[in-house]
Amino acid sequence: MRKKTVMLALTAVLLLGLLAGCNNAPPVEPYPGAFDTPYSLGDMFTINVTNDIDTRDKYVVCTVTLELSDATLAETFKARNHRLRDIVIASISDKPMSQLSEEGRRESLKAEILEKINTEFNTTGVSRVFFSEFFFHT
Numbered sequence: 001m002r003k004k005t006v007m008l009a010l011t012a013v014l015l016l017g018l019l020a021g022c023n024n025a026p027p028v029e030p031y032p033g034a035f036d037t038p039y040s041l042g043d044m045f046t047i048n049v050t051n052d053i054d055t056r057d058k059y060v061v062c063t064v065t066l067e068l069s070d071a072t073l074a075e076t077f078k079a080r081n082h083r084l085r086d087i088v089i090a091s092i093s094d095k096p097m098s099q100l101s102e103e104g105r106r107e108s109l110k111a112e113i114l115e116k117i118n119t120e121f122n123t124t125g126v127s128r129v130f131f132s133e134f135f136f137h138t
C-alpha cells in the first residue's frame with residue numbers, strides 16, 4: 001500500500017513538472033486598445049450638410065463611439081457630452097457632401113474629430129473614434 005502511495009505521489013509530481021515546463025510560449029500581447037473603455041456619445045446624429053452634388057437637402061446620419069485609454073474621462077465626458085456632440089456636428093457640417101462621400105474620407109474625419117476632442121479637453125485619453133452607423137439621407 002505504501003509503495004503504491006509513493007509511486008502515485010511521484011507520478012503526480014512528474015506530471016505537474018512536465019505541465020509547468022510546457023508553457024514556454026511568450027505571453028500574447030493584446031491588440032492596441034484592447035483594454036480601452038468605450039464611450040457612446042448617445043443618440044444618433046442627424047446633421048445637415050452642404051449638398052454640392054444636386055439641389056436636394058442632404059443629411060448625414062451617424063452614431064459615434066469613442067475609445068478612451070483613460071477610463072476616468074468617461075465621467076468628465078458624461079458631464080460635458082454637449083461639447084462632444086458639438087465637435088462632431090461642427091466637424092461633419094463643415095464638409096460638403098462630395099467630400100464626405102469620397103472613399104477613405106471617414107478615416108480622416110475620425111482623425112479630425114479625435115484631434116479636436118483631445119485638444120478641447122486637453123487630454124490624450126481618447127484613443128479612437130468609431131462610426132457604428134454612417135449614411136446619407138435626403
